[in-house]
Amino acid sequence: MRTYLWLAVLALSLTACGGGDGGGDGGNVTPPPSTPTLGSRVMPDTTVTVTSETAINAGQPASVLISVPDMPAGATLTAAVGVDRDTAAAVTITALPANHWRAAMTLPSPLVVGTCVLVTVTLADGSVLESGMEDFVLAR
Amino acid sequence: MASCAKLLVGAMPLATGFRKLHASSFASTTYGLAFQRRLATDGASSHTAGPGSPAPYWVRIERVGNVVISSTSPNGTTWTEIRRETIAMSAAVYVGLAVTSHNNNALCTATFTNVQVVGVAAVAN
Numbered sequence: 001m002r003t004y005l006w007l008a009v010l011a012l013s014l015t016a017c018g019g020g021d022g023g024g025d026g027g028n029v030t031p032p033p034s035t036p037t038l039g040s041r042v043m044p045d046t047t048v049t050v051t052s053e054t055a056i057n058a059g060q061p062a063s064v065l066i067s068v069p070d071m072p073a074g075a076t077l078t079a080a081v082g083v084d085r086d087t088a089a090a091v092t093i094t095a096l097p098a099n100h101w102r103a104a105m106t107l108p109s110p111l112v113v114g115t116c117v118l119v120t121v122t123l124a125d126g127s128v129l130e131s132g133m134e135d136f137v138l139a140r
Numbered sequence: 141m142a143s144c145a146k147l148l149v150g151a152m153p154l155a156t157g158f159r160k161l162h163a164s165s166f167a168s169t170t171y172g173l174a175f176q177r178r179l180a181t182d183g184a185s186s187h188t189a190g191p192g193s194p195a196p197y198w199v200r201i202e203r204v205g206n207v208v209i210s211s212t213s214p215n216g217t218t219w220t221e222i223r224r225e226t227i228a229m230s231a232a233v234y235v236g237l238a239v240t241s242h243n244n245n246a247l248c249t250a251t252f253t254n255v256q257v258v259g260v261a262a263v264a265n
Contacts, residue, residue, distance in 0.1 A: 041172075041189055041192065042170050042171055042172075043171060043174075043187055043189060044171065044187055085223060123184070125184050126183070126184030127184040127185050127186065127187070128184070128186040128187070129186075129187045129189075130186070130187065130188040130189060130223075131189050132172070132174075132188070132189035132190055132191065132192065132222075134191050134192065135189060135192065
């Protein structure tokens with residue numbers, strides 16, 4: 001037996017009652033000014049910013065800098081690259097000072113439109129925060 | 141401070157001292173669109189970001205058996221899935237709308253429009 005329940009809110013309007021979250025500077029690891037920021041995403045308890053450190057070319061090595069200035073104590077970070085959450089390939093990350101990480105990868109070839117970096121932060125209590133597919137896009 | 145409006149399904153109502161399992165699609169001024177869920181009572185919760193678009197936006201949550209699917213749409217016609225999760229909920233669940241300011245000392249307002257709840261029970265596999 002299968003129970004099917006379908007719910008829809010068709011147009012959700014939200015009136016804000018507050019300003020944005022504050023954010024701090026993570027410290028002494030910053031990308032050169034000429035490198036492009038792929039994006040930044042605010043999630044509960046943390047803000048993730050990803051910056052490309054290399055050219056983005058299909059089939060070539062690349063690296064991105066992941067910055068989480070407000071990384072909660074005891075949290076861990078992982079990253080993956082792909083066009084779908086279920087098939088994204090985990091990438092090797094290296095921890096840097098001041099809540100920065102470098103993710104090194106060989107980009108897929110061909111580099112399909114929509115390929116993105118997915119960042120996952122796992123908090124000490126097991127809660128998981130996942131970035132969106134549109135947050136850190138490598139190929140548009 | 142973030143304010144957000146949620147469309148959720150789960151084992152409500154909440155009882156003091158327990159964090160019930162649930163799944164919700166939400167739109168937030170600060171967090172954008174997202175899918176949040178708790179897979180076990182008193183367990184950890186998970187947050188998966190959707191598009192960063194601010195409200196107003198269209199959100200949807202579906203339950204098919206024990207699979208819950210969160211989706212968003214800019215127009216109510218073309219839907220994009222954020223994520224799906226298997227959550228072992230009882231056959232009967234509560235559905236609802238919720239608003240939070242994420243600040244115990246502040247109120248906020250959200251407006252929901254075009255709300256639909258569609259349920260089909262006991263569909264044979």
